[in-house]
Amino acid sequence: MIxxxxxGLQSIVVDNGRYGFAxxxxxxxxxxxxxxxxxxxxxxxxxNSPPVIESIGPMFSLVFHxxxxxxxxxxxxxxxxxxxxxxxxxxxxxKKGSILKIKRxxxxxxxxxxxxxxxxxxxxxxxxxxxxxxxxGGYGGRPLKKGDTIRFTFIKEISEKSMDSDTIPNMxxxxxxxxxxxxxxxxxxxDCIGVFFRESxxxxxxxxxxxxxxxxxxxxxxxxxxxxIISEGVLPGTIQIPGDGMPVILLHxxxxxxxxxxxxxxxxxxxxxxxxxxxxxxxxxxxxxxEAEQLWMQRQKKIKNLLKFD
Amino acid sequence: xxxxxxxxxGIRIVFGDTIDPAINSRVINYYRxxxxxxxxxxxxxxxxxxxxxxxxxxxxxxxxxxxNTLRENEAEAVSPIESKPQIHEIPVRYGGEYGPDMGFVSxxxxxxxxxxxxxxxxxxxxxxxxGFIPGFPYLGVLDKRLFVPRLTTPRxxxxxxxxxxxxxxxxxxxxxxxGGWQIIGRTDMRLFDYNNPPYSLLQTGDRVRFIPV
Numbered sequence: 001m002i003x004x005x006x007x008g009l010q011s012i013v014v015d016n017g018r019y020g021f022a023x024x025x026x027x028x029x030x031x032x033x034x035x036x037x038x039x040x041x042x043x044x045x046x047x048n049s050p051p052v053i054e055s056i057g058p059m060f061s062l063v064f065h066x067x068x069x070x071x072x073x074x075x076x077x078x079x080x081x082x083x084x085x086x087x088x089x090x091x092x093x094x095k096k097g098s099i100l101k102i103k104r105x106x107x108x109x110x111x112x113x114x115x116x117x118x119x120x121x122x123x124x125x126x127x128x129x130x131x132x133x134x135x136x137g138g139y140g141g142r143p144l145k146k147g148d149t150i151r152f153t154f155i156k157e158i159s160e161k162s163m164d165s166d167t168i169p170n171m172x173x174x175x176x177x178x179x180x181x182x183x184x185x186x187x188x189x190x191d192c193i194g195v196f197f198r199e200s201x202x203x204x205x206x207x208x209x210x211x212x213x214x215x216x217x218x219x220x221x222x223x224x225x226x227x228x229i230i231s232e233g234v235l236p237g238t239i240q241i242p243g244d245g246m247p248v249i250l251l252h253x254x255x256x257x258x259x260x261x262x263x264x265x266x267x268x269x270x271x272x273x274x275x276x277x278x279x280x281x282x283x284x285x286x287x288x289x290x291e292a293e294q295l296w297m298q299r300q301k302k303i304k305n306l307l308k309f310d
Numbered sequence: 311x312x313x314x315x316x317x318x319x320g321i322r323i324v325f326g327d328t329i330d331p332a333i334n335s336r337v338i339n340y341y342r343x344x345x346x347x348x349x350x351x352x353x354x355x356x357x358x359x360x361x362x363x364x365x366x367x368x369x370x371x372x373x374x375x376x377x378n379t380l381r382e383n384e385a386e387a388v389s390p391i392e393s394k395p396q397i398h399e400i401p402v403r404y405g406g407e408y409g410p411d412m413g414f415v416s417x418x419x420x421x422x423x424x425x426x427x428x429x430x431x432x433x434x435x436x437x438x439x440x441g442f443i444p445g446f447p448y449l450g451v452l453d454k455r456l457f458v459p460r461l462t463t464p465r466x467x468x469x470x471x472x473x474x475x476x477x478x479x480x481x482x483x484x485x486x487x488x489g490g491w492q493i494i495g496r497t498d499m500r501l502f503d504y505n506n507p508p509y510s511l512l513q514t515g516d517r518v519r520f521i522p523v
Contacts, residue, residue, distance in 0.1 A: 256442055
């Protein structure tokens with residue numbers, strides 16, 4: 001069992017997502033950094049999709065009430081286990097009574113805590129992940145609070161190991177996000193699209209787990225073009241342009257949308273969206289679909305090889 | 311119908327470019343056929359007013375292979391399904407504390423509250439699509455006399471069960487959430503239950519009638 005001493009800014013239970021229900025409006029709500037999610041499971045001995053904790057901000061702390069191994073991936077953190085400094089992207093043994101503390105986040109934004117057991121939580125609609133807007137899934141449909149306890153089943157004895165450092169993506173701003181054209185790319189003025197791929201944008205404080213709002217040169221619509229579309233299914237990573245011209249990147253909490261879609265973040269760069277924090281600079285680069293697919297396949301190959309290291 | 315690529319993992323199948331009951335019924339037919347096929351690599355299918363979005367995992371199935379499979383299934387998938395649509399009756403308390411925008415709707419349309427309720431409750435609506443939040447039905451077509459714009463500034467919180475209007479649509483907030491539709495009433499009926507399949511009382515293609523209480 002673990003007990004939360006301090007949940008930091010926000011800590012929620014996530015997994016690889018809730019799929020198959022987009023037709024009734026249920027979004028995936030998956031871990032935003034898919035690779036960090038995979039890596040934390042690998043480090044803690046899981047080959048399936050168990051629940052993990054996705055956290056932001058400093059001051060996170062918990063106490064272990066059982067012996068188990070844990071790991072932290074995603075954002076690099078400055079933390080301790082029983083007052084000994086710990087390293088991200090590495091599995092570490094904790095004993096009954098051990099205290100884990102995260103003092104601050106060094107690089108990136110969201111970090112993932114995984115354990116060598118399976119959290120004893122209920123799957124809702126096939127997934128452990130939290131739908132925060134509608135309060136279901138995860139830990140009673142809400143972020144973790146001080147005093148919350150989570151029991152574990154199947155705690156495995158595993159050896160400590162670390163992730164090969166060249167597989168860990170760079171999370172420092174300025175973030176370079178590669179983009180393929182979206183369905184309504186033709187709705188926007190060509191000079192504005194030119195500016196979009198040339199200038200940099202700043203992550204707005206209005207951003208949240210549903211979408212990242214950017215501030216920068218506005219994207220204007222061509223003369224006489226409708227400024228919205230008939231609501232339709234949307235993909236994660238879609239760049240929507242509302243009436244004020246400020247791009248919004250959708251994450252994993254919406255199934256339909258009514259704004260014109262300028263582009264889609266290439267799949268290979270979508271994990272990076274988990275690490276865009278208010279004030280960060282973002283630069284967009286245009287890619288063809290073929291290039292985006294190729295980059296994704298290359299990345300998959302690298303991750304596949306990684307799975308063999310055990 | 312047109313097959314259009316959307317990002318690396320999406321195919322949009324577009325059946326028309328307007329909100330039209332005939333176009334939407336083709337979308338729904340297509341969606342039901344495709345869903346029953348359970349094609350490997352398709353993760354989600356999102357039917358909407360005039361299009362169907364297929365979300366696939368390109369590490370499980372290549373785009374061109376999936377496109378071929380979809381084309382092979384096309385003839386069958388667009389043939390109409392003979393089935394009577396499910397009709398749901400939804401009790402609504404109109405106006406007062408349940409319908410904070412009734413006053414605005416009345417002044418915008420020039421209709422009395424009684425007329426608004428009568429018009430709203432005398433149409434049998436079709437569920438064109440479900441989304442934005444789980445189980446939220448986009449219902450149409452609303453009587454033209456009830457056309458109202460969305461709120462200029464959306465509310466940060468709309469109570470669950472609220473019935474709203476926006477342009478030529480009406481809808482029901484299944485959960486408490488932010489929202490920009492004009493709220494004219496509220497239902498106590500629970501439209502989404504994440505513990506019990508099929509989870510959403512309303513499914514795309516179903517019919518809805520509001521009953522004033």
